[in-house]
Amino acid sequence: xxxxxxxxxxxxxxxxxxxxxxxxxxxxxxxxxxxxxxxxxxxxxxxxxxxxxxxxxxxxxxxxxxxxxxxxxxxxxxxxxxxxxxxxxxxxxxxxxxxxxxxxxxxxxxxxxxxxxxxxxxxxxxxxxxxxxxxxxxxxxxxxxxxxxxxxxxxxxxxxxxxxxxxxxxxxxxxxxxxxxxxxxxxxxxxxxxxxxxxxxxx
Amino acid sequence: xxxxxxxxxxxxxxxxxxxxxxxxxxxxxxxxxxxxxxxxxxxxxxxxxxxxxxxxxxxxxxxxxxxxxxxxxxxxxxxxxxxxxxxxxxxxxxxxxxxxxxxxxxxxxxxxxxxxxxxxxxxxxxxxxxxxxxxxxxxxxxxxxxxxxxxxxxxxxxxxxxxxxxxxxxxxxxxxxxxxxxxxxxxxxxxxxxxxxxxxxxx
DNA sequence: TACGATAGTGGACACTGTGTCCAGTATCGG
DNA sequence: CCGATACTGGACACAGTGTCCACTATCGTA
Numbered sequence: 455x456x457x458x459x460x461x462x463x464x465x466x467x468x469x470x471x472x473x474x475x476x477x478x479x480x481x482x483x484x485x486x487x488x489x490x491x492x493x494x495x496x497x498x499x500x501x502x503x504x505x506x507x508x509x510x511x512x513x514x515x516x517x518x519x520x521x522x523x524x525x526x527x528x529x530x531x532x533x534x535x536x537x538x539x540x541x542x543x544x545x546x547x548x549x550x551x552x553x554x555x556x557x558x559x560x561x562x563x564x565x566x567x568x569x570x571x572x573x574x575x576x577x578x579x580x581x582x583x584x585x586x587x588x589x590x591x592x593x594x595x596x597x598x599x600x601x602x603x604x605x606x607x608x609x610x611x612x613x614x615x616x617x618x619x620x621x622x623x624x625x626x627x628x629x630x631x632x633x634x635x636x637x638x639x640x641x642x643x644x645x646x647x648x649x650x651x652x653x654x655x656x657x
Numbered sequence: 658x659x660x661x662x663x664x665x666x667x668x669x670x671x672x673x674x675x676x677x678x679x680x681x682x683x684x685x686x687x688x689x690x691x692x693x694x695x696x697x698x699x700x701x702x703x704x705x706x707x708x709x710x711x712x713x714x715x716x717x718x719x720x721x722x723x724x725x726x727x728x729x730x731x732x733x734x735x736x737x738x739x740x741x742x743x744x745x746x747x748x749x750x751x752x753x754x755x756x757x758x759x760x761x762x763x764x765x766x767x768x769x770x771x772x773x774x775x776x777x778x779x780x781x782x783x784x785x786x787x788x789x790x791x792x793x794x795x796x797x798x799x800x801x802x803x804x805x806x807x808x809x810x811x812x813x814x815x816x817x818x819x820x821x822x823x824x825x826x827x828x829x830x831x832x833x834x835x836x837x838x839x840x841x842x843x844x845x846x847x848x849x850x851x852x853x854x855x856x857x858x859x860x
Numbered sequence: 861t862a863c864g865a866t867a868g869t870g871g872a873c874a875c876t877g878t879g880t881c882c883a884g885t886a887t888c889g890g
Numbered sequence: 891c892c893g894a895t896a897c898t899g900g901a902c903a904c905a906g907t908g909t910c911c912a913c914t915a916t917c918g919t920a
Contacts, residue, residue: 461889462887462888462889464896467896488878489878490877498898499899500878501882501899501900504879505896505897596824597834600818603811603817604835606814607812607815608808611807612803612807612810615802632803665917666916667866667867693907703869703908704869705867707907712907
């Protein structure tokens with residue numbers, strides 16, 4: 455029996471199935487893809503499918519996992535300058551998204567807003583961590599949580615737009631714009647949670 | 658034949674179906690709800706369903722439409738102070754969301770990120786309009802578009818969190834925090850689209 | 861109130877997709 | 891080479907969809 459690694463046939467089949475799924479999502483959207491479609495596309499028997507994945511969703515999760523592996527393993531903290539203002543990870547997210555554009559759109563959600571829970575949680579974790587470092591707040595702070603959600607929502611939305619839209623904006627540019635929008639906004643609110651001036655809200 | 662208004666029976670049936678859908682979504686999530694479920698819950702024959710809506714999605718759209726009607730008709734520009742810094746509509750969005758919390762979560766998407774296209778587009782329009790007023794940009798500006806997406810993503814995400822989370826934060830408070838995060842961030846970026854200082858980005 | 865028009869009913873039907881099972885065959889790796 | 895493992899394809903039961911139709915209930919109006 456194979457000790458550490460996986461049987462060639464298993465690797466082959468799973469690879470084919472994941473590839474097939476991505477191709478079919480691009481063609482007609484995740485919801486419209488059936489298990490039979492995937493098997494036909496991958497040249498794999500339908501019963502074989504079920505020996506590897508219990509259903510379509512699990513195949514998708516596995517594909518996402520595979521797709522995000524490089525992003526997860528590479529440590530996004532580059533310069534390790536603890537007092538740098540700004541995110542260090544968002545740039546690599548944008549870069550990775552562009553590099554694997556077609557697959558990214560298929561798996562993470564292009565025009566459709568169907569970002570899987572997994573991804574959402576992973577990004578939230580990154581954001582929360584960096585936000586914690588940047589601000590004096592502890593992780594359980596309500597303001598920090600709101601800020602995290604704020605940034606995650608904004609990041610995903612901007613990224614989806616950027617991938618769908620065919621403007622030639624480089625990852626560096628979109629990241630700069632994104633961070634420009636985030637800071638001087640989120641950070642200010644985080645440092646001064648109570649409305650200090652009161653000039654902005656007439657009510 | 659009924660001239661202007663709708664036959665009582667029609668109104669009754671549609672109302673029952675929409676109510677049933679909402680209740681079932683709360684119970685087990687939109688995806689798991691079947692047409693048969695809806696009909697059973699509503700005490701309506703299955704064939705009747707199809708005389709009103711071609712499928713589950715259309716029923717949902719109709720329900721959303723119904724649910725958003727009050728928000729759409731009330732003009733969100735209250736004070737008509739054109740130079741006020743800040744959004745005038747987001748507050749009413751938060752208020753409406755809280756007031757119809759259960760239904761809102763069911764239809765617009767609570768823990769699941771499945772905000773229907775329709776809603777997304779409507780909110781985008783509001784945001785784009787107000788952002789256009791607040792900045793010197795014309796509607797077709799790329800920066801404005803990015804900012805719009807940024808704000809929409811952030812708003813929806815924060816709202817979903819707020820509805821799911823049982824922190825007792827009033828609509829006024831969450832709106833204040835939200836706007837605090839948006840402005841001094843988005844507006845700065847919009848007024849100075851090129852990185853004027855260059856102090857923030859070491860690369 | 862009577863009556864024509866319209867809406868609702870329930871059951872049958874064809875269809876598509878899911879998930880399970882199994883005996884037979886191909887391929888792997890030691 | 892050969893035992894272990896994976897793949898195959900076809901059958902099966904099941905659940906849900908969407909359509910159709912004859913029949914009944916209810917509506918609005920004359």
